[in-house]
Amino acid sequence: xxxxxxxWEAAASVTDPEMPMLTLADLxxxxxxxxxxxxxxxxxxxxxxxxxAMATMRDDLVRTxxxxxxxxxxxxxxxxxxxxxxxxxxxxxxALQEHGMSPxxxxxxxxxxxxxxxxxxxxxxxxxxxxxxSSRVEVTSEFGPTACTAVYRCTSCLEPFQHVKEI
Amino acid sequence: MPEPHDDLHDLHDSPYEGLLVGDDxxxxxxxxxxxxxxxxxxxIPDGIDHAALATYCLMLGDDALVASHRLSQWCSNAxxxxxxxxxxxxxxxxxxxxxxxxxxxxxxxxxVVPTLPEGSPVPPEDALAFFREQGGFRxxxxxxxxxxxxxxxxxxxxxxxxxxxxxxxxxVESRDAVLSAxxxxxxxxxxxxxxxxxRWVLTLARGTAESRRRVTAALDAVWPLRWELDRSHPxxxxxxxxGVAVDPGTVTDEVDAVLEQVLAVSGLDRPDVRPVGxxxxxxxxxxxxxxxxxxLLAEMQVVARAHPTGRx
Numbered sequence: 001x002x003x004x005x006x007x008w009e010a011a012a013s014v015t016d017p018e019m020p021m022l023t024l025a026d027l028x029x030x031x032x033x034x035x036x037x038x039x040x041x042x043x044x045x046x047x048x049x050x051x052x053a054m055a056t057m058r059d060d061l062v063r064t065x066x067x068x069x070x071x072x073x074x075x076x077x078x079x080x081x082x083x084x085x086x087x088x089x090x091x092x093x094x095a096l097q098e099h100g101m102s103p104x105x106x107x108x109x110x111x112x113x114x115x116x117x118x119x120x121x122x123x124x125x126x127x128x129x130x131x132x133x134s135s136r137v138e139v140t141s142e143f144g145p146t147a148c149t150a151v152y153r154c155t156s157c158l159e160p161f162q163h164v165k166e167i
Numbered sequence: 168m169p170e171p172h173d174d175l176h177d178l179h180d181s182p183y184e185g186l187l188v189g190d191d192x193x194x195x196x197x198x199x200x201x202x203x204x205x206x207x208x209x210x211i212p213d214g215i216d217h218a219a220l221a222t223y224c225l226m227l228g229d230d231a232l233v234a235s236h237r238l239s240q241w242c243s244n245a246x247x248x249x250x251x252x253x254x255x256x257x258x259x260x261x262x263x264x265x266x267x268x269x270x271x272x273x274x275x276x277x278x279v280v281p282t283l284p285e286g287s288p289v290p291p292e293d294a295l296a297f298f299r300e301q302g303g304f305r306x307x308x309x310x311x312x313x314x315x316x317x318x319x320x321x322x323x324x325x326x327x328x329x330x331x332x333x334x335x336x337x338x339v340e341s342r343d344a345v346l347s348a349x350x351x352x353x354x355x356x357x358x359x360x361x362x363x364x365x366r367w368v369l370t371l372a373r374g375t376a377e378s379r380r381r382v383t384a385a386l387d388a389v390w391p392l393r394w395e396l397d398r399s400h401p402x403x404x405x406x407x408x409x410g411v412a413v414d415p416g417t418v419t420d421e422v423d424a425v426l427e428q429v430l431a432v433s434g435l436d437r438p439d440v441r442p443v444g445x446x447x448x449x450x451x452x453x454x455x456x457x458x459x460x461x462x463l464l465a466e467m468q469v470v471a472r473a474h475p476t477g478r479x
Contacts, residue, residue, distance in 0.1 A: 049352045050263020054203075077207055079267070079348035082355065116332060116354065118425055119362045120369055120432060142363060143253035147260065151249065167355040 007035035010068040011042050017056040018146045021099040024057060028087025031078055039072040040065050045083045048147040048167075085148075085166050102130045102152065102163040127163050129154035202290060203266045204345065209274045212342045215411055220343065221276035222305065222402045223412050225295070226452055227334075228268030229306035232296055233460070234327055235261035236467050237314055246317055253363060257324070260356040267349045269295045279303075287476045297471035301461050302454040308443070309392040311451070311460040318371050318381040322389045325364035329425045330396045332357040333418040342410040365429045372433035383435065390438040397422070400452045 011033045012025035024030040024044065032043040042061050046054050058075045065073045085104035088096075093103035105126060123142065128135050134156035141151045142165075149162040211217060238258035245251035273280045273291030280291045281298040289298070310327060314320050335357060338350035371382040399416040406412030430437055449455035471477075 046263075046352070048260055048263060048356060049267060049349070050259040050261070052259070075205075077203075077205060079207055080344070080351060082348070082351040115421055115425075116336065116358045116361075118365055118428055120365050120429070122366075123362075141249035141253055142359065143249070143256040145252065147256055165359075 004033055004035045004040075006068075007040045007042075007065065007070060008033040010065055010070075011040075011061055014057070014060045014064050017053045017060070019096070019099075019101070021095040021101075022088075022092050024061070026089045026092030026095060028085075028089065028092070029057070029083060035070065038070060039074070040070040041074045041076060043076045043078050045078045045081075047083050051147060083167075085164060088164070096164060097130050100130050100161055101149070102127050102161055104164045104166045125163070125166070127152060129157060129159065130161050131159050132157040202270060203263075203292065204270045204274065207345060207348070209271070209345055211275060212344075212411070215343070215409055216405070217276045218278070219402050219406055220411060221272040221279045223406050224268045224272035224275060224346070225279065225303075226305040226400070226403070228265045228272060228295075229304045230310050230327070230331070231261040231268065232265035233304070233306045233463065234310040234324075235259075235265060236463060237310065237312075238320070238324070240314055241320065254320075257360050257363070260353075260360065264349065264353050264356070265296070266292050267345075271345050271349070283475050288478050289471070289475065293471070297468045298475070301456055301464055304451070304454060304456065304460060304464075306451050306456075306460075307392070307395045308451040308457050308460075309389070309395060311456060311463060312389075312392070313459055315385065315388065316381055317367075318378070318385040319388055321364050321367040321371065322382065322385040324360060325368055325429065326389060326393050326396070326426070328357050328361040328364055330415070330418065330422050332361050333421045333425075334413050334415060337413040337418065340410075341412070346411065361425070368429055368435075369433045372435050382433075386435060386438045387440055391440050391443045394442045395450050395452070398450065398452075400450075402452075 011030055012023055014024050016022045016024060016027050016029075019027070027047070029044050029047060030042070031045050032041075034041050042065070044054075044057060044061070054077070061075050062073045086106055088104065096103040122139050126135070127137050129137055129152075132154060134154055136155045137152050138155060139150060140153050140160065144151045144162050148164055148167075150165050151160060152163050153160050211220060235258045238254050238261070241254045242251060245254055269292040270290075273295060277291070280294050281303075283289055283294055283298060309323060312323065332354060335350040335353040339347055339354065341347045341350065368382060371378040373379075397415050397419045399414050403412050404414055407414035407417075427437070429435075446455050
C-alpha cells in the first residue's frame with residue numbers, strides 16, 4: 001500500500017449519494033484502495049443487498065480518481081464480511097449528529113450463534129434527539145426513507161428525525 | 168452537446184433537451200445496468216454440479232424476486248405512509264437478494280439464461296427475471312399468491328421471512344463463497360422483515376374484532392402453502408450433501424417454534440387446514456405454479472419483453 005495513500009485519500013473524499021454528510025470512508029463502505037502507477041483498484045461493500053446507491057458510488061469513485069490523475073480505475077465489490085454500522089467512523093457519527101440524524105450505537109453488529117431472537121415489542125434503543133438532545137423519543141417506523149434508517153419522533157421538541165439502524 | 172440556438176431546438180422549449188447533454192453521471196442512480204457481482208470472486212468450488220447450483224440459486228432468487236414484486240404492488244396502497252415505505256424497503260432488500268442470486272445462477276450455468284436477440288444489452292440477471300417463462304421459475308407457490316388484504320400480506324411475509332431467516336443463517340456456512348456472503352447480508356435484513364411482520368400479526372390479532380377476523384382468515388389462507396418451503400427438493404438435498412446448500416427440512420422445527428411464539432402472544436390458534444399438495448407430483452420448486460404467477464409475470468415482464476434490445 002506504499003504508493004496507495006494519495007489514492008486512498010482521493011477515494012475517501014467521495015461522499016455517499018444518500019447521506020452526503022458522510023464520506024464513503026466514514027460510512028465504512030470503502031474497504032481497500034491499492035494504486036500502482038496509472039491504475040487504482042478500489043474495493044467497496046454494500047450496506048444493504050438492495051442498496052440502490054452502489055452504482056452511483058462506483059461512478060463517483062471512477063470520476064473522482066480519474067480527475068485526480070488515475071486514468072485506469074477499477075471498482076470491486078466485496079460482499080464479505082457483511083457491512084456493519086460498527087464500521088461508521090467517529091467522524092461519521094459526529095457528521096450524522098450535526099446533520100440532524102441520530103447515529104447508530106456501536107457494538108450492535110455481529111450477533112452470536114443460535115437463532116436470531118424474535119422481537120415483537122418495539123425495539124428499545126438508547127437514542128437521543130439529535131436536535132434537542134432529549135432521550136424522550138419514540139419510534140414512528142422501523143423503516144425510513146433509505147434502507148439504513150428508522151424514523152423517530154422526539155416527544156420533547158416534537159421534531160421527527162432519522163436514526164441509522166444498527167445492523 | 169446542444170445545437171446552436173434555433174427555433175426548433177430552443178432549450179427553453181424542451182425540458183428534455185438538457186437531459187441529453189454531457190455525461191450520464193447526473194442521473195440519480197448511476198448509469199444503466201451493472202453486474203451486482205462485479206468484482207466478486209465467483210469461482211465455483213470443486214466437485215459442484217454447476218447446473219444444480221444454478222437451479223438452487225434460482226429457487227432462492229425467485230422466492231425473493233416474486234415476493235418483492237408482490238410487496239411493491241402495495242406502493243401507494245398501504246394503510247399509511249410509514250407502512251408504504253416499510254413495505255417498499257422490504258421489497259428493495261428482497262430485490263437486492265434476488266439480483267445477487269440470479270446473477271450467481273447465470274454465472275454458475277449460463278445455460279439457464281434465456282437467449283436474447285443479437286445486440287441486446289440486457290444483462291443475465293435481467294434476462295432471467297424478465298424473459299423466462301413461468302415454467303422456468305423455481306419459487307414456492309406461497310410467494311406468488313395475490314396480495315389479498317393487508318393481514319394476508321403480513322401473514323405471508325411472516326411465514327416467508329421466518330423460513331428464509333432460518334435458512335440463510337445456515338447458508339452462511341456454505342462452501343460456495345458467494346452464497347455464504349449473500350446469506351450473511353440477508354440474515355441482517357430478514358431479521359427486520361420477520362420482526363415487522365410478527366408485530367403486525369400481533370397488532371391485528373389484538374386489535375379490533377374486524378382486524379382479528381381478517382388475520383385469522385389470512386392464517387387459514389396462507390397456511391396450506393407453508394409446507395412447500397420445508398419440503399426438500401432433490402436439488403437441495405444433493406447440494407446440501409456437498410456442503411453448498413441447506414436442506415430446508417432441517418429448519419422446520421426452528422421456524423415452527425418462531426411461528427408458535429407469534430401465535431401464542433397473539434392468542435391465535437394454529438390453523439387446522441389441509442396443505443395444498445403437489446400438482447402431478449410437482450411444486451413451484453419444479454416450475455409448476457398457480458395461475459397467479461402467470462398474471463404477475465405478464466405485468467412484470469411486459470415492458471422488457473416489448474423492447475428486448477432497449478436501453479434503460
